[in-house]
Amino acid sequence: MNKSLKIVSRITLIIFFTFSLIVNAQSDEDVLKTVYKTSLTNGKSYEWLDYLSNTIGGRLSGSTNAELAVQYTKVELEKLGLDKVWLQPVMVPKWVRGEKEMAYIEANGTINKVNICALGGSVATPNGGVKAQVIEVDTYKDLEALGEEKIKGKIVFINRALQPELINTFQAYGGCSSERYAGAAEAAKYGAVGTIVRSLSSRQDDYPHTGSMSYGDLPVEQRIPSAAISTNDAVKLSEALKKNKNLEFYFEMSCQQFDDVESYNVIGELTGSEFPNEYIVVGGHLDSWDLGDGAHDDGAGVVQSMDVLRLLKESGVTPKRSIRVVLFMNEENGLRGGRKYAEVAKAKNEKHVFALESDAGGFTPRGFSFDCSDVMFSKIEAWRPLFKPYLIHYFEKGGSGADIGPLKSDDIVLAGLRPDSQRYFDHHHAANDTFEHVNKRELELGAATMTALVFLMDKYGTETITNTKEIKD
Amino acid sequence: MNKSLKIVSRITLIIFFTFSLIVNAQSDEDVLKTVYKTSLTNGKSYEWLDYLSNTIGGRLSGSTNAELAVQYTKVELEKLGLDKVWLQPVMVPKWVRGEKEMAYIEANGTINKVNICALGGSVATPNGGVKAQVIEVDTYKDLEALGEEKIKGKIVFINRALQPELINTFQAYGGCSSERYAGAAEAAKYGAVGTIVRSLSSRQDDYPHTGSMSYGDLPVEQRIPSAAISTNDAVKLSEALKKNKNLEFYFEMSCQQFDDVESYNVIGELTGSEFPNEYIVVGGHLDSWDLGDGAHDDGAGVVQSMDVLRLLKESGVTPKRSIRVVLFMNEENGLRGGRKYAEVAKAKNEKHVFALESDAGGFTPRGFSFDCSDVMFSKIEAWRPLFKPYLIHYFEKGGSGADIGPLKSDDIVLAGLRPDSQRYFDHHHAANDTFEHVNKRELELGAATMTALVFLMDKYGTETITNTKEIKD
Known part of the structure; x- marks a missing residue:
């Protein structure tokens, strides 16, 4: 296909999707409204974070607490009635203070x-x-x-x-x-x-x-x-x-370094109704440093990601694609979980179309940073008005998240939730990264914002990718 | 002037100001950069708030602490080398818990x-x-x-x-x-x-x-x-x-209600270089409830407003109009200070063109709410791009602030700083409205954001108002 034809096709495509967005706008607005309301009135993220932070505590890779967190989150995901919940083994470093x-x-x-x-x-x-x-x-x-x-x-x-x-x-x-x-x-x-x-x-x-x-x-x-x-x-x-x-x-x-030990990524899946073999990942990392209880880094991302699947279900959304929550192990000192997940996905030839990570604290969400093609980014930017009532304004190209980085390819959209960053490094990796510094509403707004984007990406996003690929061919 | 001619004039006006904005864009960007950098590296707001909160404490109208706050802020404003600093007497209610x-x-x-x-x-x-x-x-x-x-x-x-x-x-x-x-x-x-x-x-x-x-x-x-x-x-x-x-x-x-007692609004002024008889007010309220130390409500607004004048000076800005910081007394249980200031301004026939209040906590600033004409609001909205690097995105019409409300007229723009609101009512009027819940960077970002708007309103804003009035005539 020559260049000008390509451009015309792209413009047609943009017009088509803009039109389809207008047609669907009302219902998308309603879905987002339900998602935010459910998170703020009936969210689970804060309760889960309380347990992870106060009952379990810091979750350094290879520690007993990290294993308790694996078991706890697996059981909690199982309670949600997802289609599958499993543990993905991964060897992790064990360093003890x-x-x-x-x-x-x-x-x-x-x-x-x-x-x-x-x-x-x-x-x-x-x-x-x-x-x-x-x-x-x-x-x-x-x-x-x-x-x-x-x-x-x-x-x-x-x-x-x-x-x-x-x-x-x-x-x-x-x-x-x-x-x-x-x-x-x-x-x-x-x-x-x-x-x-x-x-x-x-x-x-x-x-x-x-x-x-x-x-x-x-x-x-x-x-x-x-x-x-x-x-x-x-x-x-x-x-x-x-x-x-x-x-x-x-x-x-x-402090002392021991031999690597076996640990796990915790994974739950809502299997897609139309394209079960296309995967969307939403995640955070289950391990933390040991000084605090890891509430912001990254307990917040873990519980928000868990709640994304629950909020989709509670809001009556039936995803077309398979949505996976992945709680990665060992982001802090090895990234072994992120690498393992991508390695297995590649070995199984699983087509991943979108991955979203929350690993920047449980503060008021401001938007997202996207690692994707310009075409896809313009498409995503068109969703801004849907987010305006929730004061979500930041849509920029940039990095996404460490754990989902290994999934990077030409065909995937990677994104990172971007909460307000002013307080994050007051707590990051220190003894004051604790539950009482996470605000319930801010955490829940983050979970809702992630859910909203996953909903839209599942509904529209990959179609654009598919069509873009057709243009390439 | 007929309606269509009015519209044409307004469009011409908008084009003119948009053009003048583009011409001046570089230097405005530089001023904002200096203002934000100065606030974040050499701000005074946090130090002042520490004193107001921890050395003085809760400042209920009519209390000794409220009077200590009057004296302290007057002395601190005098240190800034403003053109005038004075106390404006006002009778306030005295209720004691x-x-x-x-x-x-x-x-x-x-x-x-x-x-x-x-x-x-x-x-x-x-x-x-x-x-x-x-x-x-x-x-x-x-x-x-x-x-x-x-x-x-x-x-x-x-x-x-x-x-x-x-x-x-x-x-x-x-x-x-x-x-x-x-x-x-x-x-x-x-x-x-x-x-x-x-x-x-x-x-x-x-x-x-x-x-x-x-x-x-x-x-x-x-x-x-x-x-x-x-x-x-x-x-x-x-x-x-x-x-x-x-x-x-x-x-x-x-608890007990006593007779009214005399207290004061604290006022400082940088006299305008071109239009000294046009006034811009920036303020917060000096009184607070008695249970906490009033750090968010409204110590934050007080110290941010004080720093606006200092940041303008430190950033090398010479205001055309007279910029006043007004620390209002008795917002919480009477609004006597706000009413008194407006009453005196009216009696002296002082032309107030802009007033900005910070009374929604010292959290990360998101933008402003404006109570003004549609014409003026479109003009202000055109400044959005200048604020984008500072993640300031919220420009909406709405309420401004209780203390500046009595200044309302057809000729004035009233505005309220809009910080992130998620945590505000966790602390509002309670024993946990204390200094440790205010983040230094968030407070300083607020002061810089207010300074940026005051700078732009001083430089451009009232010209539009003047021209709009000419159109009316």
Whole structure:
């Protein structure tokens, strides 16, 4: 097909779907109204989150709590009367924090305790801890210029703060996350004995924020312990260094990496009435870090995703395609669940047409970020007016979610729920990521917003994809 | 001028201003960028709110704390190097809660304590409290049908809940607020001995929420005490009544109304460089209820409004018109400050062209509600793209703010900041309206958003109004 014919076909297609949207507009509006009302008056997400957070708690991969969460969510999905519920086995890393970490600044004979926590994947300190002078840098990229002479035998303190002027706090986080992830491996190359990384928090407070780090291909014997320090204590340490660059920092951690263990993705399915072999996935990750109870990251995404299938049923929607809720295991420190799901889907030649992840907190939903073709995106953007009564306004192209990333192909639309991001990094990976910081209405609005998009994608979305493919042929 | 000529003129006008907007777009974008960055990196609103909330605390009209807040904000405004700062005297009501209230349900010989608080303006219970049987209604409008026979000697329990399916929680609040305001006066007509009103909260918890009520023209001797009960206890009481309609409710309150006292609106001004006799007002209310520290209602609006003038200065903006920050006294139980400001402005024949109020909490700003002409609103809507990078999307016609309401005329644009409303009524008028529930970034985004609108209205807005008036002539 030549180019101009292609364009004409696309325009015809757009007109056709715009027309069909107008014809169906009333009923779509009604469905959305029912979905939102059901979520806000008869949602289950908050009750499930209460259990996951307060009865189970933090759900680090390989922990007993993670397994309790697998069993709990499986049973709860079974109660919903879905067509299928099953566990998908996946081997996951098992890293254990051990005793609560301890750290202090020693300067001029005075000891000043500070709040730290081991980064996920860090080795322990030697028995009795590490005590050394400190060299402060803004980023691990500064280490090369400093060289071994200035670093050897010292603790590297990476004090890079999130940029407060960035409106999207995820962008601010992205500007610092490689410090946490790669800082220790880089510092070790120059003979550092440990790294202390400023917590990736958007707030000044006393909570250290953990998160994954990696030694890359660094030999085991060269690995050095790496911890996060609270933002208040990062300021304290930096100020103390300005007064006395010879001060010493002490920290002790007993974390440990074990062999991989078997765990599971939890999957439930409403089988499609017309195209059962086309799959739509909605999910979040069941594992969390261990310091808080993982209510925002990502208990919220888990319970919202579970409620999507329930809200579709309660709202009288019979999906044409098969809708799966997937509760991924091990997003935080391995992404093994996301990879396993995509691997199995590929092996079974399952046609996935849409995947939506909620992994940005249980705050008021603002919209979605889409990883898809421009044609598909224009189609989706036409649904904006349907979302306006619910104050959902953000429809942008961009990333989607870590767990669904491995499903990426030319034929799939990937999307991420985008809640208000201002408070997210106040809690992310820290002891204050707890249930009481999740607002019931905000959580339920998120579940409804996800359900609305899944409903529309099931009803319209893949038809466009199918037709677009025909145009290509 | 005939109608079609008017329309042509208006279209020309719109084209002209759209063109002038495009010409100026770059610099406006830059100003907004500076304003937001300054607020997020070097804002003062959070520090001021900390003092107002934690050092001063709840600021009920006529209280010592309210006077401390007047003095504190006056001094802080003076530090900003404005052109004028002054106090505008206003007589305000003085109602005092007295001892903490006490209440219980007595059924089948068992006493069950519940959480109540006196509504603002209520009379006390007689010494020793009130104990009586309870009649539950959904709304005070049900009382007429029940009549004196079923009500006399009883406590009327108005158990109307906020509708959870309403996305805008202010709308849900509006659906119940007259129960709180007018319920006691109505119940007294039928011989009730007290009223207990379900708290106007969007959450199930143990906090009673106060707020203003009025006896209207009911003679003093017929006034009955009126309290709010927490949402959890409202459910408890309703369920207890289903089991035993003869149960008794006891409550004791020692609140008291004193004579009016003198207080003040606090006003600061940046005098306009081109049109000093045209005024723009930005404000919030300095008084609050007494149970919490009034951080959201309306400490947030106060400190944001103060920061608008500071952010304009810090961002290098020289306003053409006179910009006033007005910290209104007595919004909660009298609106005396708002009325006084408008009265003085009218007496002095001051031309007010724009007023903006922030009185909906310190949450993430979503946009504004405008009370103005359609022509002016289309003009303002054209600024939407400037706000998009800051995720400000809500521009709708509607109400503005209680304090600026008395300024209403054909020539003024009134606007209210519209923050995310989901959590607001969790805290509104209750003991949990406290500083720790305000997020620094959210507060600062609100201050920046207000500053951006004031900047644009000062630069463009009133010109349109002037031209519109010329068209009328």
